[in-house]
Amino acid sequence: MSDTILVWLDTILQGLLLGGLYALYATGLSLIFGIMRLVNLAHGDLIVAAAFLILALAEHAGINTVVAFIISLPVMFAAGYALQRWLLNRTLGEDILPPLLVTFGLSIVIQNALLQGFSADTRRLPLGSISGVSVPLGGGIAAGVMPLLSLFAAVAVVFALNQLSYRTRLGRAMRATSDDAETAQLMGIDNARIYAVAMGLALMVCAVAAFFLGSRSTFDPTTGPARLIYAFEAVIIGGLGSLWGTLAGGIVVGIAQTIGARINPEWQILAGHLAFLVVLVFKPRGFFPRAFD
Amino acid sequence: MALFETRELTAFYGDFQALFGITTTIDAGEVVAIIGANGAGKSTFLKACAGLLRSRPGSIFFDGADISGERAYDNVTRGLVLVPEGRKLFPSLSVEENLMVGGHRRRGRWTLKRIYELFPILAERRHQPATTLSGGQQQMCAIGRGLMADPRLLLCDEISLGLAPIVIRDIYAALPAIKAEGTAIGIVEQDIVQALAVADRVYCFQEGHMKLTGRPSELTREAIHSAYFGT
Amino acid sequence: MAGPTFLRTHATAFRIAGMAIVAALLVAAPAFASRAAMQDLFFVFTLLALAQYWNLLAGYAGLVSVGQQAFVGVGAYALFAAALILGWDPLIGILLGGVAAALVAVPSALLVFRLRGAYFAIGTWVVAEVCRLVLAQVKALGGGTGTSLGPEITNHMFGAKWIAGLFGVRAPAAREIEVYWLALTLLIGTLGLIYLLLRSRRGLALAAIRDSETAAVSLGVDSFRARLTIYVVAAFGTGMVGALIYLQKARVSPEAGFSVLDWTAYVIFIVVIGGIGTIEGPIVGAIVLYFLQDYLAAFGTWYLIALGTLAAAVMLVAPRGIWGYFAERFDLQIFPLRRRLLAKADAASVTGSDAPST
Numbered sequence: 001m002s003d004t005i006l007v008w009l010d011t012i013l014q015g016l017l018l019g020g021l022y023a024l025y026a027t028g029l030s031l032i033f034g035i036m037r038l039v040n041l042a043h044g045d046l047i048v049a050a051a052f053l054i055l056a057l058a059e060h061a062g063i064n065t066v067v068a069f070i071i072s073l074p075v076m077f078a079a080g081y082a083l084q085r086w087l088l089n090r091t092l093g094e095d096i097l098p099p100l101l102v103t104f105g106l107s108i109v110i111q112n113a114l115l116q117g118f119s120a121d122t123r124r125l126p127l128g129s130i131s132g133v134s135v136p137l138g139g140g141i142a143a144g145v146m147p148l149l150s151l152f153a154a155v156a157v158v159f160a161l162n163q164l165s166y167r168t169r170l171g172r173a174m175r176a177t178s179d180d181a182e183t184a185q186l187m188g189i190d191n192a193r194i195y196a197v198a199m200g201l202a203l204m205v206c207a208v209a210a211f212f213l214g215s216r217s218t219f220d221p222t223t224g225p226a227r228l229i230y231a232f233e234a235v236i237i238g239g240l241g242s243l244w245g246t247l248a249g250g251i252v253v254g255i256a257q258t259i260g261a262r263i264n265p266e267w268q269i270l271a272g273h274l275a276f277l278v279v280l281v282f283k284p285r286g287f288f289p290r291a292f293d
Numbered sequence: 294m295a296l297f298e299t300r301e302l303t304a305f306y307g308d309f310q311a312l313f314g315i316t317t318t319i320d321a322g323e324v325v326a327i328i329g330a331n332g333a334g335k336s337t338f339l340k341a342c343a344g345l346l347r348s349r350p351g352s353i354f355f356d357g358a359d360i361s362g363e364r365a366y367d368n369v370t371r372g373l374v375l376v377p378e379g380r381k382l383f384p385s386l387s388v389e390e391n392l393m394v395g396g397h398r399r400r401g402r403w404t405l406k407r408i409y410e411l412f413p414i415l416a417e418r419r420h421q422p423a424t425t426l427s428g429g430q431q432q433m434c435a436i437g438r439g440l441m442a443d444p445r446l447l448l449c450d451e452i453s454l455g456l457a458p459i460v461i462r463d464i465y466a467a468l469p470a471i472k473a474e475g476t477a478i479g480i481v482e483q484d485i486v487q488a489l490a491v492a493d494r495v496y497c498f499q500e501g502h503m504k505l506t507g508r509p510s511e512l513t514r515e516a517i518h519s520a521y522f523g524t
Numbered sequence: 525m526a527g528p529t530f531l532r533t534h535a536t537a538f539r540i541a542g543m544a545i546v547a548a549l550l551v552a553a554p555a556f557a558s559r560a561a562m563q564d565l566f567f568v569f570t571l572l573a574l575a576q577y578w579n580l581l582a583g584y585a586g587l588v589s590v591g592q593q594a595f596v597g598v599g600a601y602a603l604f605a606a607a608l609i610l611g612w613d614p615l616i617g618i619l620l621g622g623v624a625a626a627l628v629a630v631p632s633a634l635l636v637f638r639l640r641g642a643y644f645a646i647g648t649w650v651v652a653e654v655c656r657l658v659l660a661q662v663k664a665l666g667g668g669t670g671t672s673l674g675p676e677i678t679n680h681m682f683g684a685k686w687i688a689g690l691f692g693v694r695a696p697a698a699r700e701i702e703v704y705w706l707a708l709t710l711l712i713g714t715l716g717l718i719y720l721l722l723r724s725r726r727g728l729a730l731a732a733i734r735d736s737e738t739a740a741v742s743l744g745v746d747s748f749r750a751r752l753t754i755y756v757v758a759a760f761g762t763g764m765v766g767a768l769i770y771l772q773k774a775r776v777s778p779e780a781g782f783s784v785l786d787w788t789a790y791v792i793f794i795v796v797i798g799g800i801g802t803i804e805g806p807i808v809g810a811i812v813l814y815f816l817q818d819y820l821a822a823f824g825t826w827y828l829i830a831l832g833t834l835a836a837a838v839m840l841v842a843p844r845g846i847w848g849y850f851a852e853r854f855d856l857q858i859f860p861l862r863r864r865l866l867a868k869a870d871a872a873s874v875t876g877s878d879a880p881s882t
Contacts, residue, residue: 037641039641039643039646041590041642041645041646087836091839096641097588097800097839098839098843099642100588100641100642100645101588101796101839102839102840104590104789104792104832104835105793105832105833105836105839107832108789108828108831108832109829109832109836112825112828112832113825113829115825116825169393169397172386172393172397173394175385176394179385179386180381183377183381184383184394185345185364185366186343186377186381187395187438187442188397188398188399188442189394189397229649232650233650266660270654273657276650277650280639284639
């Protein structure tokens with residue numbers, strides 16, 4: 001194979017793997033929007049907060065990072081449940097301003113609380129030697145283990161959420177509530193609880209995203225907003241209402257960014273934004289709008 | 294003691310008063326019909342009974358207990374079930390899933406099997422999205438969904454709305470089977486003839502007031518007419 | 525259809541007199557205020573103007589943007605480009621800043637108007653990021669590190685000499701005074717423009733769209749054009765203010781000019797805490813922010829945590845903000861926008877409020 005083709009194959013592969021991470025950022029956002037039409041502007045900051053949680057557990061409690069990650073899952077669920085139950089449920093309603101402005105305020109609070117607690121230094125999650133390991137795929141192309149795992153995780157998370165949605169009593173209740181919250185009440189479903197559980201699940205996914213974010217690159221208290229934007233772009237490109245679509249959207253953003261980076265490293269993020277804007281022009285509803293998984 | 298009672302029930306939508314002191318009772322095993330013109334407050338009444346609207350303490354009683362402040366999702370556990378106006382099936386769910394979600398919080402004597410026996414057409418289409426059914430089939434699904442919660446009182450809001458007479462007849466044909474389980478039924482009906490045919494007792498609403506009540510046999514056409522339209 | 529009539533009362537006369545006095549004092553301020561005080565006032569004027577435009581978008585048109593920093597940055601860069609590359613006077617640069625922002629606003633509106641609600645908000649943020657990233661590539665304007673305006677440009681602004689003579693001060697001080705007056709002018713212009721806009725038919729149309737878009741559209745209101753107009757007007761104003769802000773700083777960089785915190789977060793906090801959807805609200809909010817800043821800025825992150833919490837709390841507990849709360853309680857208005865319906869010629873009037881009920 002010629003060198004150029006190999007280079008571009010490698011670019012696409014790296015984009016695919018990066019897209020897996022972006023899909024992880026986006027899945028929680030997509031889930032919440034699907035169920036309660038809420039967009040949490042603090043979403044990216046919650047991912048970063050989860051990363052700091054894992055870091056704190058790993059460094060201060062001296063636990064293995066993977067174990068810290070596993071511990072962070074129920075903690076993030078509880079945090080999401082509480083956040084929704086006692087704060088964000090109050091913002092739901094006809095008016096679009098309260099959820100937007102409250103979550104915006106929340107975003108600023110989280111960023112600054114993290115700055116206060118952890119300082120502005122960039123961090124990584126300590127993972128030992130595995131973070132450097134690559135799997136050779138032939139032709140000189142290699143895929144990092146952690147990036148590969150993040151792609152698998154993204155697929156696994158979407159698969160698991162869909163199974164939950166379509167094969168369980170809870171999932172049925174969630175879909176019913178998302179369709180028609182008032183009628184769902186007539187079935188004995190407490191909307192407030194369902195929304196809280198959904199947010200708990202979303203924050204668990206954020207914890208997964210945080211683990212892979214911290215293992216592949218650095219983070220600091222201000223990296224939240226950029227994650228939110230990538231997540232948002234993935235959701236819009238994929239199409240509102242479909243988790244597999246969101247996964248695809250994440251991959252599109254990832255590949256756009258790596259292609260941009262290949263042309264000029266300074267253009268990586270801009271390339272992602274431009275891809276998003278192009279999709280917005282030609283396919284404003286995304287590629288898989290409201291597709292039933 | 295009546296299974297279900299309202300005492301001077303009032304309801305507001307913002308500043309607009311929809312119900313003015315409604316007092317009713319429903320006994321176990323009875324079929325009670327609520328008739329009245331559009332805007333008379335019939336649907337509002339059912340919503341208030343079910344717990345979708347907040348009511349003042351001392352307005353609604355079930356089994357002698359004051360349930361005025363209870364929310365709809367808790368009333369289901371007592372066996373107080375509302376089949377809402379317009380069917381309101383869940384579009385994202387199949388027919389069978391709609392039925393199953395009806396039994397989300399409470400289940401009992403009505404199983405999927407028995408509901409399919411009552412409404413065979415639903416069994417044929419169990420895996421289709423619920424909103425692809427015809428109007429009458431959707432109504433059957435909605436009733437079946439309500440039955441899954443094993444109601445002691447089943448409130449049905451305008452189940453004949455928009456349906457052809459022959460379809461209405463099929464749906465009402467299911468009522469005796471429901472009644473046979475000892476379930477009390479409250480139906481809001483625009484079709485007076487149908488209402489009088491199935492009901493043990495009738496309440497007639499007009500502009501938020503309860504104007505007339507009695508057994509169908511006791512009520513004259515003139516009395517119903519003037520209560521319905523006002524004079 | 526009988527139209528509503530506007531009743532002139534003594535209240536109006538008091539309002540106008542009061543505003544005139546305040547304005548006169550502010551205009552005369554350079555004669556007696558310290559440089560520090562003028563700089564503080566400059567900060568308040570410019571932030572308040574930005575807040576008014578954001579409020580116009582969000583409170584009146586229902587377009588919640590978290591990307592208005594795009595226009596601040598574009599306006600600033602336009603001024604710097606005009607001054608450094610074309611050699612134009614910075615005063616023209618301010619106007620150019622507005623024009624440049626408006627030119628960017630049109631295509632960006634076509635993009636972001638495809639999104640709704642919160643997605644619209646993030647979309648505006650993406651547009652701002654794109655502007656930032658693109659301008660960071662322009663080496664002629666300093667690339668990623670930005671560029672400055674030297675005193676040879678700023679001291680020779682049109683009018684600077686005259687001011688130096690008038691107050692008997694040297695060039696840098698004259699520049700400060702001129703910039704202060706420009707800020708005051710822009711603010712007064714902004715308040716006037718927004719007031720007139722909202723009193724006009726356009727304003728009624730806006731309120732209708734915000735309250736119920738489907739109903740408004742069915743009555744013939746062109747929702748898209750109305751929203752586009754507001755968006756471009758807000759961009760124009762924001763661009764001019766942005767140009768002025770960075771003229772005063774004399775230094776711009778992509779990160780500063782497009783800062784979400786400085787040009788969106790603080791703006792949002794001002795409007796939310798002061799009172800969204802009114803002209804008076806942001807004024808109250810700006811005053812609150814000014815005092816908070818004075819006392820708390822030293823505490824850095826805690827200050828921002830407090831602001832964020834306060835904004836969220838206000839949104840939940842008193843969604844109309846400080847001004848909104850008191851205005852409802854005591855039926856106050858400084859900028860009369862509610863139209864009064866009169867029953868016959870009675871003094872007892874029923875207010876046909878533009879605020880939505882329920």
